[in-house]
Amino acid sequence: MKHRYLPMTEQDKQEMLATIGVDSIDALFSDIPEEVRFQGLYNIKEAKSEAALMKELAALAAKNKDTAANVSFLGAGVYNHYKPVIVDHVISRSEFYTAYTPYQPEISQGELQAIFEFQTMIAELTGMDLANSSMYDGGTSLAEAGMLAAGHTRRKKILVSGAVHPEYKDVVTTYAYGQSIEIVTVPTKDGVTDIEALKGLVDDQTAAVMVQYPNFFGQIEDLQTIGEITHDAKGLFVVSANPLALGVLTPPGKLGADIAVGDAQVFGISENFGGPHCGYFAVTTKLMRKVPGRLIGETVDEQGRRGYVLTLQAREQHIRRDKATSNICSNQALLALAASVAMTALGKQGIQEVAKQNIVKTRYAKNAFEAAGFEVAYQGAHFNEIVVKTKKSVTEINKGLIEKGIIGGFDLGRVYSELENHALIAVTELRTKEEIDALVAEMGAYNA
Amino acid sequence: MHNENQSLIFELTKPGRVGYNLEPLDVPELDLADLLPAGYVREEAAELPEVSELDIMRHYTALSRRNHGVDSGFYPLGSCTMKYNPKINEAVARYSGFANVHPLQDESTVQGAMELLYDLQTSLQEITGMDEVTLQPAAGAHGEWTALMMIRAFHEANGEGHRNKVIVPDSAHGTNPASATVAGFETITIKSGEDGLVDLEDLRRVVGPDTAALMLTNPNTLGLFEENIIEMAKIIHEVGGKVYYDGANLNAVMSKARPGDMGFDCVHLNLHKTFTGPHGGGGPGSGPVGVKADLIPFLPKPVLVKKEDGTFHFDYNRPQSIGRVKPYYGNFGINVRAYTYIRTMGPDGLKAVTEYAVLNANYMMRRLEEFYDLPYNRHCKHEFVLSGRRQKKLGVRTLDIAKRLLDFGYHPPTVYFPLNVEEGIMIEPTETESKETLDAFCDVMIQIAKEAEENPTIVQEAPHTTVVSRLDEARAARTPVLRYTK
Numbered sequence: 001m002k003h004r005y006l007p008m009t010e011q012d013k014q015e016m017l018a019t020i021g022v023d024s025i026d027a028l029f030s031d032i033p034e035e036v037r038f039q040g041l042y043n044i045k046e047a048k049s050e051a052a053l054m055k056e057l058a059a060l061a062a063k064n065k066d067t068a069a070n071v072s073f074l075g076a077g078v079y080n081h082y083k084p085v086i087v088d089h090v091i092s093r094s095e096f097y098t099a100y101t102p103y104q105p106e107i108s109q110g111e112l113q114a115i116f117e118f119q120t121m122i123a124e125l126t127g128m129d130l131a132n133s134s135m136y137d138g139g140t141s142l143a144e145a146g147m148l149a150a151g152h153t154r155r156k157k158i159l160v161s162g163a164v165h166p167e168y169k170d171v172v173t174t175y176a177y178g179q180s181i182e183i184v185t186v187p188t189k190d191g192v193t194d195i196e197a198l199k200g201l202v203d204d205q206t207a208a209v210m211v212q213y214p215n216f217f218g219q220i221e222d223l224q225t226i227g228e229i230t231h232d233a234k235g236l237f238v239v240s241a242n243p244l245a246l247g248v249l250t251p252p253g254k255l256g257a258d259i260a261v262g263d264a265q266v267f268g269i270s271e272n273f274g275g276p277h278c279g280y281f282a283v284t285t286k287l288m289r290k291v292p293g294r295l296i297g298e299t300v301d302e303q304g305r306r307g308y309v310l311t312l313q314a315r316e317q318h319i320r321r322d323k324a325t326s327n328i329c330s331n332q333a334l335l336a337l338a339a340s341v342a343m344t345a346l347g348k349q350g351i352q353e354v355a356k357q358n359i360v361k362t363r364y365a366k367n368a369f370e371a372a373g374f375e376v377a378y379q380g381a382h383f384n385e386i387v388v389k390t391k392k393s394v395t396e397i398n399k400g401l402i403e404k405g406i407i408g409g410f411d412l413g414r415v416y417s418e419l420e421n422h423a424l425i426a427v428t429e430l431r432t433k434e435e436i437d438a439l440v441a442e443m444g445a446y447n448a
Numbered sequence: 449m450h451n452e453n454q455s456l457i458f459e460l461t462k463p464g465r466v467g468y469n470l471e472p473l474d475v476p477e478l479d480l481a482d483l484l485p486a487g488y489v490r491e492e493a494a495e496l497p498e499v500s501e502l503d504i505m506r507h508y509t510a511l512s513r514r515n516h517g518v519d520s521g522f523y524p525l526g527s528c529t530m531k532y533n534p535k536i537n538e539a540v541a542r543y544s545g546f547a548n549v550h551p552l553q554d555e556s557t558v559q560g561a562m563e564l565l566y567d568l569q570t571s572l573q574e575i576t577g578m579d580e581v582t583l584q585p586a587a588g589a590h591g592e593w594t595a596l597m598m599i600r601a602f603h604e605a606n607g608e609g610h611r612n613k614v615i616v617p618d619s620a621h622g623t624n625p626a627s628a629t630v631a632g633f634e635t636i637t638i639k640s641g642e643d644g645l646v647d648l649e650d651l652r653r654v655v656g657p658d659t660a661a662l663m664l665t666n667p668n669t670l671g672l673f674e675e676n677i678i679e680m681a682k683i684i685h686e687v688g689g690k691v692y693y694d695g696a697n698l699n700a701v702m703s704k705a706r707p708g709d710m711g712f713d714c715v716h717l718n719l720h721k722t723f724t725g726p727h728g729g730g731g732p733g734s735g736p737v738g739v740k741a742d743l744i745p746f747l748p749k750p751v752l753v754k755k756e757d758g759t760f761h762f763d764y765n766r767p768q769s770i771g772r773v774k775p776y777y778g779n780f781g782i783n784v785r786a787y788t789y790i791r792t793m794g795p796d797g798l799k800a801v802t803e804y805a806v807l808n809a810n811y812m813m814r815r816l817e818e819f820y821d822l823p824y825n826r827h828c829k830h831e832f833v834l835s836g837r838r839q840k841k842l843g844v845r846t847l848d849i850a851k852r853l854l855d856f857g858y859h860p861p862t863v864y865f866p867l868n869v870e871e872g873i874m875i876e877p878t879e880t881e882s883k884e885t886l887d888a889f890c891d892v893m894i895q896i897a898k899e900a901e902e903n904p905t906i907v908q909e910a911p912h913t914t915v916v917s918r919l920d921e922a923r924a925a926r927t928p929v930l931r932y933t934k
Binding site: 003005006007008012013015016017019020021022025027028029030031032033035036037038041042043044045046047048050053054056057058060061062063064065066067068069072074076077078080082084086088089090092093094095096097098099100101102104105106107108109110111113114115116117119120121123124125130131133134136137138139140147165167168170171173174175177178179180220222224246247248249250251270271272273274275276288294295296297298299300301302303305306307308309311312313314316317318319320321322323324326327328329330331332333334335337340341343344345346347348349350351352353354356357359360361363364381395398399402407410429432433434436 | 453454456457458461463465466467468470471473474475476477478480483484485487488489490491493494495496497498499501504505507508509510511512513514515516517518519520523525528530531532533534536538539540542543544545546547548549550551552553554556557558559560561563564567571574575577586587588589590592593597600621622623625626627628629630631632634635672673675677678701702703704705706709710711720726727728729730731732733735748749770771772773774775776777778779780781782788790791792793794795796797798799800801803804806807808810811814815826827850851854859860865879880881882883911914915916917918919920921923924925928929930931932
């Protein structure tokens with residue numbers, strides 16, 4: 001049967017075989033030794049027509065409870081934010097999504113310029129000198145920051161705050177093992193990094209101190225102080241920051257960060273069951289030549305016209321091979337484009353308004369929970385997440401909430417034994433007063 | 449030809465314009481100064497653009513017109529498998545039940561997504577001949593490193609942590625040695641022989657008790673099948689090492705030879721190449737890893753399993769696991785696209801894919817061999833490498849040939865790779881191109897070869913029709929400008 005992606009006709013095939021000088025396609029595979037030649041066909045499902053497959057997969061998708069049909073209070077690193085409709089229109093332009101890495105700049109100026117703009121927006125938001133063209137996600141970006149720090153300082157110990165996203169910390173730990181870097185967890189106190197404990201742990205072997213801003217529990221860390229402690233020991237200060245929060249928070253670059261990383265999923269990128277999202281990586285100028293991944297730079301053509309190219313490639317694997325600063329090749333370019341469109345749509349005013357709505361609505365939720373008799377675990381400043389104590393298992397409560405069309409908060413007991421019956425509740429700008437009130441009321445039913 | 453600079457979005461800014469709107473705040477307004485600690489309220493606003501929605505669409509539409517994708521025209525970029533990106537994949541990945549699902553929802557609410565991933569895992573096991581597959585790695589290089597970390601854990605578990613050498617052929621992608629370094633290994637590079645294949649004697653010379661693994665791409669980056677693969681696997685296994693398959697070129701051998709049957713212990717695939725996840729201008733990718741049984745205990749956590757009751761579950765109880773390599777479960781959206789593609793093609797379709805990919809490459813190779821040097825003259829697989837050394841003698845470099853192709857609306861082949869070919873031109877047509885397209889491209893390549901003889905200037909000064917001419921890369925690196933400043 002003819003396939004719609006395979007244009008060759010029988011006549012084409014015969015003409016081509018004649019040009020090659022063989023009488024069958026099989027002859028072209030004669031170099032595969034007989035004993036390893038695969039016979040027959042793969043034992044996988046038979047092909048389906050376009051319409052039948054779409055119907056089948058739509059039914060499979062419908063088995064999932066999604067955040068469009070339900071009201072989500074689940075965050076913990078992935079958020080349900082306003083996604084401007086234009087984002088999908090831009091990234092659906094096939095000139096962007098069907099292109100490869102822009103290795104031929106004369107016919108890739110669109111991609112190159114769009115990513116140059118992304119680098120600029122991330123540098124602006126983080127207050128850092130420069131940003132790269134993207135990383136896989138916030139977690140691997142943090143891990144790469146650790147490797148950069150260890151290489152730069154020639155030290156083999158990294159202190160990671162206990163209030164960093166636990167899955168990010170797991171990824172950092174896996175990468176660190178490969179590089180024989182020791183990972184030490186800095187304890188938390190009242191939901192933030194324990195400064196006194198940190199002082200006791202930092203030493204002359206400390207390559208980096210890593211914290212999250214706002215941290216995994218939604219709390220605002222004292223970056224200024226942590227940065228000073230880190231720099232006193234000549235380590236690098238690494239901040240994993242939610243870039244949307246930086247619409248209103250003082251950026252890491254103003255508070256001593258040497259490397260700022262994070263995930264731009266908050267800008268126009270769907271939850272996608274965990275990926276693809278969009279890691280970012282920003283540094284001070286002194287670390288420019290140690291950055292992992294691709295960098296886009298401005299230059300001119302032979303007529304003096306402005307143009308953009310991949311630059312400082314001597315850092316990268318295709319040039320430096322085993323001496324490269326990282327092994328990253330593919331990144332998340334299309335998602336960086338998506339994030340750029342969303343950042344542009346929000347713009348200078350919108351990012352402030354959205355970020356502020358997150359804080360104010362979360363504060364409303366905090367007050368509402370407390371008024372309903374719940375204890376909110378940490379009382380420090382927050383962005384868009386709070387930790388609510390419950391009397392029953394959060395997972396059990398969430399099973400009840402989903403029946404009411406509510407996706408409940410993250411069950412912290414899944415990760416932290418001391419935080420059983422604690423829900424991490426995220427309240428974004430999309431949540432209405434009515435929805436927050438409903439959440440509090442529904443959870444209240446389990447708090448008797 | 450445009451003579452004006454394309455505006456940056458920042459240059460279109462006019463204070464007061466917006467491209468968004470929000471519902472008005474429906475809870476009591478509060479002052480940020482009362483909600484954040486002193487010193488933590490941002491004082492200087494981030495200079496993001498201030499433009500209208502139409503401004504945004506015009507800007508990005510203008511940028512898109514300065515970009516070439518597979519839908520724009522032929523893209524025979526060797527080793528990148530620039531095949532057609534099916535539109536059904538894009539539609540399915542945007543189904544709300546796939547796109548708008550949070551990774552930390554209760555498992556009972558995401559069984560459809562987990563079922564899809566499990567079925568994809570199972571299909572990839574069959575396609576690679578491996579015993580288990582993880583979908584967690586985000587891209588090919590990430591998969592390479594994941595597999596090497598598993599090999600390292602395997603050796604350590606056997607009390608052989610001293611194995612610190614990874615062997616890589618000189619024709620390998622740069623990610624191979626880079627991934628070995630990140631996983632904590634030292635790389636040993638071995639030479640290719642006169643025939644373009646791994647030199648078995650050189651391989652025997654470097655193996656030993658410190659061998660951790662051999663990384664091999666098969667067919668290799670010359671597009672040639674490593675015929676001695678069984679012997680190579682034997683050499684490595686005899687000294688206790690593992691054999692790693694770089695699946696970058698799987699498009700050449702689907703349904704013809706499986707890594708698992710060729711003696712490989714583990715493999716990574718590039719779902720954004722062979723399985724049509726679009727390249728996206730450089731990403732996202734997806735780089736699943738398949739392993740044989742003795743590496744299963746070391747798979748990254750969590751492992752997706754099917755329980756006896758038919759439901760799906762993420763298993764975190766894996767004491768020998770290398771740990772997590774990515775938050776959540778991989779680039780799910782790309783995995784959805786790859787799954788849709790596999791289900792569209794079926795077993796007959798995937799076999800036809802490889803057959804036509806190889807037919808197309810061999811056809812082009814034979815049409816062009818008279819006009820360009822062909823260093824390795826034998827049947828190729830999905831791609832082949834010409835040498836521009838004949839044209840170089842005329843003063844026309846391979847780079848010039850690549851730039852001249854731009855004038856005809858083609859994306860050039862991969863050039864100067866692999867490193868073991870002088871003035872290399874690496875052409876991979878893929879199976880989705882028609883004979884007319886292949887012929888038209890070959891005609892242009894032949895014309896350029898003639899131009900190199902008769903009118904080299906037109907090639908040396910190319911491109912002539914693009915929105916910018918050759919860019920000053922030295923200047924970009926010497927005085928880096930990596931962001932816009934007012």
